[in-house]
Amino acid sequence: MPNGKSFFRLDNKVTIITGASRGIGRSIAIAYARYGAKVIVSSRKIDACEEVVDEIRSLGGEATATVANISDKSSLEDLVQFSVTTYGGIDILVCNAASNPFYGELKDIPDEAFEKILKNNILSNHWLSALVSPHMSNRGGGSILIVSSIAGLKGSPGLGAYAISKAADMQLIRNLAIELGDKHIKVNGIAPGLIKTDFAKALWEDSKIRGHYEEKTALKRLGEPDDIAGVALFLASDASNYVTGQTIVADGGITING
């Protein structure tokens, strides 16, 4: 353990998190702040982000809210500049926000929906990584984390384009890890299973679908946002200093079951 300090501390690490106003992003923001990070809480709605900032401050942590829409490159440029102006640089990036505007077979997906998925779930992660990496490099290194999904590991009857985007994220992670390794920037991902957030409400609110997931999951329960925050903490901290290019599956053991 370095200097007797916890491997998991993130003291004074400046962190940008997209989609941090609720769900998995919110949990990661609170966990990182509890472990000492200075967190930029972003999403499309400032009020919701401010609520997370208030919560973090009430816990004694450091955070600031700002608006950022992942579908708009200039908004992401502003997000990065805001972080540099507010906290003097960037150490950790969590690309968490994503979109899925369509459920059904690929033959029925409108081009606009497919394009939105590719832009928000892949291109925006590429944009943000390119924007933050010079700042990380200036500080001697950093950590980029992309939230993928187990949907990217298998064929899917209803989530085709989303699943394609999440599979692409896993390749983006491997590629960025190769390109940024010499700058001491590690790049990793998390592939969550079904987590109880607004994003997946249609699945877990349906008792039949929920029962199927609970039965098939080795741990016999759906995931909570905090189940993902712990993995995100590991991947941002010194505990994972020799891990890069990997996507860790955090799904309670559903993909390994049959």
Ligand SMILES: NC(=O)c1ccc[n+]([C@@H]2O[C@H](COP(=O)([O-])OP(=O)(O)OC[C@H]3O[C@@H](n4cnc5c(N)ncnc54)[C@H](OP(=O)(O)O)[C@@H]3O)[C@@H](O)[C@H]2O)c1
């Ligand atoms: N929940 C699951 O079962 C599950 C499983 C596997 C992977 N994931 C992945 O986990 C990540 C987080 O999902 P979640 O379940 O936590 O979703 P969530 O609870 O619905 O939260 C989504 C967050 O993203 C923000 N957001 C949505 N569109 C945005 C945009 N265009 N620009 C910026 N922010 C945007 C939302 O805030 P605003 O509305 O204020 O913008 C919110 O903060 C996503 O990448 C998702 O694909 C989720």
